[in-house]
Amino acid sequence: MKILDIIHDSIVDGKGLRAVIFFAGCPHRCKGCHNPESWNIGYGNAFTITEVMVEIKSNKAIQGVTLSGGDPFFQAKEILELAKEIKQNEYNLWAYTGFTFEEIIKDNVKLELLKQIDVLVDGRFVEELKDLTLRFRGSSNQRIIDVQKSIQENKIILYMN
Numbered sequence: 674m675k676i677l678d679i680i681h682d683s684i685v686d687g688k689g690l691r692a693v694i695f696f697a698g699c700p701h702r703c704k705g706c707h708n709p710e711s712w713n714i715g716y717g718n719a720f721t722i723t724e725v726m727v728e729i730k731s732n733k734a735i736q737g738v739t740l741s742g743g744d745p746f747f748q749a750k751e752i753l754e755l756a757k758e759i760k761q762n763e764y765n766l767w768a769y770t771g772f773t774f775e776e777i778i779k780d781n782v783k784l785e786l787l788k789q790i791d792v793l794v795d796g797r798f799v800e801e802l803k804d805l806t807l808r809f810r811g812s813s814n815q816r817i818i819d820v821q822k823s824i825q826e827n828k829i830i831l832y833m834n
């Protein structure tokens with residue numbers, strides 16, 4: 674899997690103190706994207722699952738892990754086993770994606786990664802809907818979804834507004 678950066682102490686990429694993994698590669702090209710350098714998967718460095726887990730575990734205070742980017746669902750196949758390992762270590766797992774929940778569940782590879790996630794912040798960044806007062810998301814079209822409940826009930830259940 675190709676990774677741009679890993680940080681160990683974020684409080685803005687999900688609830689609590691979190692490690693955040695910024696994956697390289699994003700196909701969405703949103704106008705006003707905060708990080709266009711992340712679009713090119715070639716800018717990422719190759720990491721093994723073991724290497725990423727060592728990074729995550731290096732901060733004993735973190736409560737959860739967030740998959741960000743770029744778009745982690747762009748590398749869904751490569752990231753799936755890492756996501757399983759993160760959950761086996763009992764971390765709460767959030768993910769940011771430019772795909773919508775509805776787009777993800779139509780794609781079997783992306784759906785398998787989704788099944789590992791606790792909370793998904795979905796949808797492209799829409800500059801016209803940018804709102805700095807929103808918590809954990811950039812534009813008002815994006816949703817903060819309770820993934821496990823949504824899969825179970827077969828409809829979108831928001832985790833928070």
Ligand code: SF4
Nearest residue numbers: 699702703706771798
């Ligand atoms: S999904 Fe995120 S990283 Fe990708 S282009 Fe949109 S804002 Fe940028």
